[in-house]
Amino acid sequence: MQNELLDVAIIGGGPAALSAALNCRQRNKSVCVFGRSLDSSLLFAAEKVDNYLGMPDIGGEEMLNRFYAHAVKNGVEFKECRIRQILSMGDHYMINANNEFIGAKTIILAVGLNKSIGIPGEAEFLGKGVSHCATCDGMLYRGKKVVVVGENEEGEAEADFLADVCKEVIYIPLYQPVLNLKEGIAQKEGKPKAVVGKDGKVAALELADETISCDGIFFAKNTAPPESLLFGLETDGKNIVVNRKMETNLQGVYAAGDCTGTPYQIAKAVGEGLIAALSAAEEIDRRNRK
Numbered sequence: 001m002q003n004e005l006l007d008v009a010i011i012g013g014g015p016a017a018l019s020a021a022l023n024c025r026q027r028n029k030s031v032c033v034f035g036r037s038l039d040s041s042l043l044f045a046a047e048k049v050d051n052y053l054g055m056p057d058i059g060g061e062e063m064l065n066r067f068y069a070h071a072v073k074n075g076v077e078f079k080e081c082r083i084r085q086i087l088s089m090g091d092h093y094m095i096n097a098n099n100e101f102i103g104a105k106t107i108i109l110a111v112g113l114n115k116s117i118g119i120p121g122e123a124e125f126l127g128k129g130v131s132h133c134a135t136c137d138g139m140l141y142r143g144k145k146v147v148v149v150g151e152n153e154e155g156e157a158e159a160d161f162l163a164d165v166c167k168e169v170i171y172i173p174l175y176q177p178v179l180n181l182k183e184g185i186a187q188k189e190g191k192p193k194a195v196v197g198k199d200g201k202v203a204a205l206e207l208a209d210e211t212i213s214c215d216g217i218f219f220a221k222n223t224a225p226p227e228s229l230l231f232g233l234e235t236d237g238k239n240i241v242v243n244r245k246m247e248t249n250l251q252g253v254y255a256a257g258d259c260t261g262t263p264y265q266i267a268k269a270v271g272e273g274l275i276a277a278l279s280a281a282e283e284i285d286r287r288n289r290k
């Protein structure tokens with residue numbers, strides 16, 4: 001990918017992201033969609049969609065493929081990956097795409113429904129011992145004791161990375177089988193109940209029948225809460241807070257689709273994607289006039 005800053009980086013891969021991307025291209029902005037595979041969009045699971053104007057009786061998969069083809073035909077680049085962290089650099093943002101850092105002037109978050117059910121203390125101690133990305137934050141725990149909670153096998157890679165950095169790593173899988181864990185990483189069964197803090201930072205992870213003292217807890221989730229992507233992003237606990245221009249509380253960051261709240265519908269996602277794209281394009285044009 002180019003070293004130049006992208007005009008717009010879109011995180012997601014469903015109708016909101018693809019609509020935003022298409023409309024960015026129509027305003028002649030450089031754009032890349034950073035999304036997980038198309039089949040991870042909720043739309044993919046819809047057997048039949050009957051309330052999208054002009055496309056009666058269409059299957060969700062076919063609809064998504066049409067959205068994708070339309071966007072790609074208009075010059076949208078799609079990079080299949082899961083974004084774990086976006087850093088603010090002052091006048092632009094850096095996206096960590098599988099440890100490749102890509103700069104963008106503006107960001108559109110179209111990450112879908114927040115399905116991450118946090119345990120008590122998880123949100124409170126985010127950035128104070130709780131993390132959702134080992135490669136982003138692992139170095140802060142050099143020589144320390146950490147727990148990794150894995151909802152899927154990506155947790156094993158997180159734990160393996162941390163094993164090279166930390167004094168002790170304990171892995172708690174919430175799935176089976178565990179296949180690729182480095183030697184020396186202790187495995188425990190159990191369901192996390194709460195993050196326990198002391199003096200404003202993480203002190204332990206509470207399970208049903210034991211409490212593990214630790215300096216950090218890494219959650220490898222199927223879906224991470226949006227505020228873990230971008231420090232300081234305002235949410236109402238579940239949804240990203242936006243205004244009618246789809247602006248978030250962060251300059252140059254917009255959100256669209258299910259991640260901004262109900263109704264969870266394709267037409268809303270597509271419409272909000274359009275508005276977010278127009279707002280991002282307007283912001284870029286404003287900066288270029290300066």
Ligand SMILES: Cc1cc2nc3c(=O)[nH]c(=O)nc-3n(C[C@H](O)[C@H](O)[C@H](O)COP(=O)(O)OP(=O)(O)OC[C@H]3O[C@@H](n4cnc5c(N)ncnc54)[C@H](O)[C@@H]3O)c2cc1C
Pocket residue numbers: 011012013014015016017034035036037038039040041042043044045046047048049050051052081082083084110111112113256257258259263264265266267269
């Ligand atoms: C069974 C079913 C039937 C439905 N039927 C209808 C219907 O008939 N009519 C209707 O209007 N709506 C329907 N919906 C709802 C509709 O599918 C959603 O409202 C719509 O898909 C929302 O679009 P979105 O782009 O906001 O989110 P999604 O389509 O969920 O897309 C979000 C995408 O972002 C990706 N992503 C998330 N985090 C990251 C990250 N960190 N890095 C990279 N990618 C990320 C996800 O993997 C996903 O691909 C249905 C939903 C379901 C489940």
